[in-house]
Amino acid sequence: MVRFIGLEGVGTKYELETKSGDKIAVIFLLNKRIQVYIQEKSCEKPCSIEITEMEAKRLSSILGGVPIEKERESVEIDFMGVPDLTLAMHTYTVSKKLHGKTIEELAIRKRTGANIVAVSRSGKTIISPPPHLIFEEGDVIVVIGDKEQIEKFEKEILGI
Amino acid sequence: MDIAIAGLVCVVLAAISKKFSLPSVPAYILAGLIFGSGGLGLFTADKVSDTIAEAGVIMLLFYIGLNLNPREISEKKGMIFHSGLYDFLINFSLIYIISVLAGFDHTRAFLVASALYISSSAIVLQSLIENRKLIYRESEIVIWIMVFEDIVIALLIVLNNPxxxxxxxxxxxxxxxxxxxxxxxxxxxxxxGGLFQREDEVPALFAFTVALLGVAFEEFFQIPAGYTAIMLGLMLSGIKRLKEIILPFKDVFLVLFFFFFGISVNLSTNGLVLGLVLAAVAIAGKIISGLITGRHLLKSWLSGLEIGLDTVARGEFSIFLIFAFGSGSEVSAVTAAVVITSIIGAFLSKNSEKIKISASKMAERFSSTQ
Known part of the structure; x- marks a missing residue:
């Protein structure tokens, strides 16, 4: 059960009580920093850390249960309002094999069901790339799909 | 020239107080008192410093308004009301009575009570964040008390308008x-809202102008500038980006306001003595109101003590009210009380754990001897 409350002049607070009775609170401060509190059930005093947005993202990936590797990183997003909905996004680096091919040519969606939602090329990001976009070696692509679709994508398109 | 030096002094003070996590508001005021006409006499208030000081308070009130989103407030109005009620009743009446006993007439006693009832949101919220207290329910109540006070400020500006x-x-x-x-x-x-999303100079320029519109309202319609500034802020509170744009303006002008205010004050001995008395009452009042609020809302005296200790510091609003409407010895008294309570308040909030432990030990000893 997550409790959510806006704190005027401070930020936004999320509070979570675990099944075992421990308490976790996360406060997004107005200055973009994030305070995380953990309080054991039997303990009077909580522990706290203050982290940056980047560190919070790292932490959320770790807690999401996904091993972080530089080449293949993935993020799962849960939506507070829709408990059953989990989106998994994976990133891959385009290899020589795909260089010069387009999304349309590879028929990625038709063959695998997965979708390419973004391409990052030399620091610039293209969100919802058009089907005629030509891949270049070194592009980082963001793929969205369920477990099966991602596996298919890895096997059929990337050949790994 | 004076402004650059004043700014430099404040930069140094801001850096020092951050380093030692002390509140910066009393530091700016004290520096003003030391350098100003009542002290070394190195600075004198002039038209430019007055204008900057006025801009500082107007920016502060506009910013308060921006943070009071009518929709979000009305969702929590019950909590805010119950948290702020005792704080208002106890502290306002206590300081009013002491001021009347000290020989002030009712109008001036009302002003002193208005000024010293209100805690410093800046110091209070900053200590909640820095002392890592945001997980506690008590901290939420402290925040609701600050919101309640922010709303009451608008009312007090109108009621104190001479x-x-x-x-x-x-x-x-x-x-x-x-x-x-x-x-x-x-x-x-x-x-x-679209005007504030642009990439040119329009957002900053427009935000700055809207924030200062209150002054124009005062001239044309004789409505207090501070009240208009809060209302304009409220009206535009839906524009999230505006808060980010106005923040640096507010920071600069408000800091200079404290300093220039300090310059203009001549601390009299009488005022200082009265300030000491008022500070003691102000500290006791907040602890009592905190105890009652905590007992009432969280069913715990210790939670109440935490709330009380966290809300002791007075600051920007007290100084603003006394600057806008005060004239005589009450200015000295309130200034002294603000400097004392802000320093002690920051200390109490930082050490609230230790104080609560000794308080509960004392309570145990007391009940066992009974």
Whole structure:
């Protein structure tokens, strides 16, 4: 059960009580920093850390249960309002094999069901790339799909 | 020239107080007192410093308004009301009574009570964050108390306004402005929100102008500038980006306000003594109101003590009210009380754990001897 409350002049607070009775609170401060509190059930005093947005993202990936590797990183997003909905996004680096091919040519969606939602090329990001976009070696692509679709994508398109 | 030196002094003070996590507000005021006409006499207030000081408070009030989103407030109005009620009743009346006993007439006693009832949101919220207290329920109540006080400030500005030759007409004007704010708060963000998303100089320039519009309102309609500034802020509270744009302006002008205010004050011995008495009452009052609020809302005296200790510090609003409406010895008294309570308040909030432990030990000893 997550409790959510806006704190005027401070930020936004999320509070979570675990099944075992421990308490976790996360406060997004107005200055973009994030305070995380953990309080054991039997303990009077909580522990706290203050982290940056980047560190919070790292932490959320770790807690999401996904091993972080530089080449293949993935993020799962849960939506507070829709408990059953989990989106998994994976990133891959385009290899020589795909260089010069387009999304349309590879028929990625038709063959695998997965979708390419973004391409990052030399620091610039293209969100919802058009089907005629030509891949270049070194592009980082963001793929969205369920477990099966991602596996298919890895096997059929990337050949790994 | 003076402004650059004043700014330099404040930069040094800000850096030092951050390093030692002390509140910076009393540091700016004390520096002003030391360098100003009542101290070394190195600075004197002039037209430029007065204008900057005025801009500082108007920015502060506009910023307060921006943080009071009518929709979010009305969702939590029950909590805010119950958290802030005892704080208001106890502290306002305590300081009012002491001020009357000290020989102030009712108007001036009302002003002193208005000024010293209100805690410093800046110091209080900063200590909640720095002392890592945001997980506690007590901290939420402290935040609701601050919101309650922010709303009461608007009312106190109107009630303390001396230039009311025709009270009914004045109240009518205030009511119309308030009603307009309420009606327009839904439309204005949609209507002009786009202006603040641009990449050129328009957002900053427009934000700065809107924040200072209150001064123009005072000249044309004789509505207190501070009240208008809060209302304009409220009206535009739906524009998230505006807060980010106005923050640096507010920071700069408000810091200079504290310093220039300090310069203009001549601390009298009488004022200082009265300030000491008022500070003691102000500290005791907040602890009592905190105890009662905590007992009432969280069913715990210790939670109440935490709330009380966290809300002791007075600051920007007290100084603003006394700057805008004060004239005589009450200025010295309130200034002294603010400097004392802000320093002690920051200390109490930081050490609240230790204080609560000794308090509960004392309570145990007391009940076992009974």
């Amino acid at each position: 230039e009311t030759s025709d009270l009914i007409f004045f109240m009518l004007k205030v009511l119309i402005l308030t009603a307009l704010t309420y009606l327009l708060s839904g439309y204005m963000p949609k209507l002009i």
